[in-house]
Amino acid sequence: MKWQGKRQSSNVEDRRGQNGPRQGVGGFNPMLLGSLFKILFSKVGLFIVGGFLVVSLIMGKNPLTLITQLLSGGTVQSESTEAYQPTAKEEELAQFSATILANTEDVWNKLLNNYREPTLVLFTGSVASACGAASSATGPFYCPGDEKLYLDLSFFDDMERRMNAPGDFAQAYVIAHEVGHHIQKITGISDKMQRLRGQLSEVEYNKYSVRVELQADFLAGVWAYHSQEMTRIMESGDLEEALNAANAIGDDRLQKQSSGRVVPDSFTHGTSAQRMRWFKKGFDTGDLSQGDTFSATSL
Structure with a gap:
């Protein structure tokens, strides 16, 4: 990715070194x-x-x-x-994350009227949010209660070492996916999901959760399409990095690695194939109207 020297977002809250x-x-x-x-x-x-x-x-x-x-x-x-004294590598990742967030701001301000820019919270170890306390083991997450993205930069190291999903565009995909959840908050999808939580069984709710996550993957793909059109930020091999990351964090693959078996009823994010398919659809079309995962008969 050609990200160095580009604008960094001011919507970054640095809580590194503060224990939640x-x-x-x-x-x-x-x-x-x-x-x-x-x-x-x-x-x-x-x-x-x-x-x-x-x-x-x-x-x-x-x-x-x-x-x-x-x-x-x-x-x-x-x-x-x-x-707190970050390493040189960590500080570079912080600057990278702020740059990618700024890029998502530029794209979504263009695509959506009255776009509300989210805040990126960088933390180490554990953090408190409007959605409760979380540790680094939770991974990156978006909290609709305070409209903030939470990221422990050590996750990028985990992606490279444990998930075999290296690359700066793979990291950008992770941030863009969480921004996708922010789009869902703005458009009312997050609130609808919250209302469904108490009305459905866990198995049925999980099915809706998968559709929410796949739509966030689609929105990340839409961001990548328009980012490339606007800034030519992508280089050869970047798309493959994002698809490899989507493949690495599919429910089926993660379950197989952790327990040796796959339980589809417990899926909350979608299979590797589904995550790659919806990201690629967003990237290929750049068309927000193509991302209705809730009406799709086949995921």
Whole structure:
């Protein structure tokens, strides 16, 4: 891809080095509260409170903050004041991601009236979103609740090493796919899916989920078509990189690799063949009207 030197989006929120909330931390425990108050107002409690005061002076924190953390089930941890230092490779990936996001902005502002540009959140390890907390193991995701894309850049390394899906255009496809989910939020599809969640069985809902994901693949293909028309950003072999990535993250392939068996009723994203087919359809046509996966009789 010819991405160097092109505009980078300003809609990037860099949370790298900031740990999101940990599971089980911060939950209010009334039984623990009652027990601690009994202790705090005893002779032993005076010693404990004195200990908190000493710790607070050493750490430079409000003693009430430390006590509140303990009452809420949290842990007392020191706060790092050092700025996060990414590697040169990671920083290049951050710049690349901001450039691809800017490219999607240019394309979708042209194709859609009153397009709302999403925010890309870069994180490491874990992150909090309007859709809840998530770890890097979740992979890149879009949250319709805050209209943000979440990405741990280490995922690109996983694509290359574990999934055998290397290449900068493969990485661009991942970002464009998540932007595709943002298009679905803008057009009301995400809200319809949310309403369906409580009305269908898990198996039936999964079938709709597959159609949602395949449409996001199609929209990524539409982006690639118009991006190439507008900027000639693609080079020889880029299309193959994207198709290889779509193939690598098909439900059937991932299930086969992890458990040795394939369970179609549990598919949520589509097979490798389906994901490649819909991305390629978007890329070949560039026509938004061709992407109605919900009415398609064959995926």
